Amino acid sequence: MDERKEPSWTRRHVITAAAGLALMPEIAIKSANAESRKVTVPSEAEPHARTWMAWPSTPAVYGGPGAYYESVQETLGRLAAAIAENEPVTMAAAAEHHALAAELCGPEVELIDIATDDMWMRDSGPVFVRTSGGTIAAxxxxxxxxxxxxxxxxxxxxxxxxxxxxxxxxxxxxxxGEGGGIEYDGHGTLLLTESCWVNDNRNPGLGRAEIEQHLKKTLGVEVVVWVPGVRGKDITDGHIDGSIRFVKPGLLVASSWPGDTSEWGRAHEEALAILAKAKDARGRAFEVISIPSATNARSTSEDFLTSYANYYVGNGALYTPQFGDRKADAFARETLGRLHPERRIVQLDMDRIYENGGGIHCVTQQQPR
Structure with missing residues (x-):
């Protein structure tokens, strides 16, 4: 067994700058009639019109201006360029950052003048749904x-x-909530963690039943499967996309830390036990394929996310990390290739992203065709 004190699931060091926090006014939910229009949330594996990304524009998040912050930007640029080989990529960035972003992302990545604080587009960007008329809503x-x-x-x-x-x-x-806090199969089933959604820092006073009702209307899902997650140990309060992902309806891939007895490990085992008894929207039992986390990674950062579950399914390719753990990297590549035979597996050194507690999935958001 390795000697880690606990798995590196923490997101990244928290900035609590009260003056910079955006306090949005409460917005009343639209009427049930307005939301009764049938919608579906397409799976990530469906064809994309484009991938959306966001430029990291706040040096203080990464220890201030300097080499490390620049290397985070370089890493994100390399990922954007890799995805742009297979589908359109649009990078949100304030105009003042366009020259540098263009240099680091390459000519195939479109830049759009949208101001950003950080790079986690999965969480700050919209979740796209398809209406009954075939149009896309955000x-x-x-x-x-x-x-x-x-x-x-x-x-x-x-x-x-x-x-x-x-x-x-x-x-x-x-x-x-955030896009990284939900995992969906495109066929009416949604997975999420209670630690993230039933939390007064997002939804004060709301319980599972109320939140589930809202999500069903919002995303057009029929079955919601709750797993516990871990509250207060990372900035996301335990997003689902760091640990459990849909391959297709009825089939899940899960990260694992064999022998882990931390709070994260216990929550993960409880999640697997819940999934073993659950059914999806079509009454199917779940099959779960486990991919062990890297234990001999290049990076020794305290916040390093070593989960292979945080990958991104693009048009014709799947983008996944390689951590420098040769055995674990190879197993992840082979397993994901077997589970996604129609896609090329693109394994990338994205250490600067994963050192900050997120991953490839966290910095991307698909816009369905």
């Missing part, structure tokens, strides 16, 4: 910096700006 969960843990004045407006830029109907709801 769900705005009113990002609040993972419960006002980080400055987010610009990031709070990204979902609205993205919706406007693509001409999508923006649907604003009174519940708060």
């Amino acid at each position: 769900v705005d969960f009113r990002f609040n910096g993972w419960g006002n843990k980080q400055a987010h004045a610009h990031d709070a407006e990204i979902a609205s700006s993205v919706a406007k830029s693509v001409g999508a109907d923006r649907r604003v709801f009174s519940i708060r």
Whole structure:
């Protein structure tokens, strides 16, 4: 057994700058009639019109201006360029950052003048749904910096700006959350952690039943499966996309830390026990394929996320980390290739992203065709 004190699931060091926090006004949920229009939330594996990303624009998040902050930007640029080989990529960045972003991302990545604080587009950007008429709408969960843990004045407006830029109907709801906090199969089943959503830093006073009702209306899902997660140990309060992902309806891939007895490990085992008894929206039992986390990674950062579950499924390719743990990297690549035979597996050194507690999935958001 390795000697780690606990798995590196912490997101990144928290900035609590009260003056920089965006305190959005409460917005009443639209009427049930307005939301009764049938919607579906397409799976990530469906064809994309584009991938959305966001430029990290706040040096203080990364220890201030300097080599490390620059290397984070370089890493994000390399990822954007890799995805752009297979599908359009649009990078949100204030105009003042366009020259550097263009240099680091390359000519295939489109830049759009949308101000950002940080790079976690999965959380600050919209979740796209498809309406009964076939059009795309953008769900705005009113990002609040993972419960006002980080400055987010610009990031709070990204979902609205993205919706406007693509001409999508923006649907604003009174519940708060993040795209990384939900995992869906495109066929009516949603997975999420209670630690993230049933939390007064997002949804004060709301319980599982109320939140589940809102999410069913918002995303058009029929079955919601709750797993516990871990509250207060990382900035996200335990997003689902760091540990459990849909491959397809009925089939899940899960990260694992064999022998882990920490709070994270116990929560993960409890989640697997819940999934072993659960059924999806079509009455299917779940099959779970486990991919062990890297234990001999290059980086020794305290916040290093070593989960292979935080990958991104793009058009014709799947983007996944390689951590420098040769055995674990090879196993992850082989397993993901077997589970996604129709896609090329692109394994990338993204250490600067994973050192900050997130991953490839956290910095991308798909816009369905």
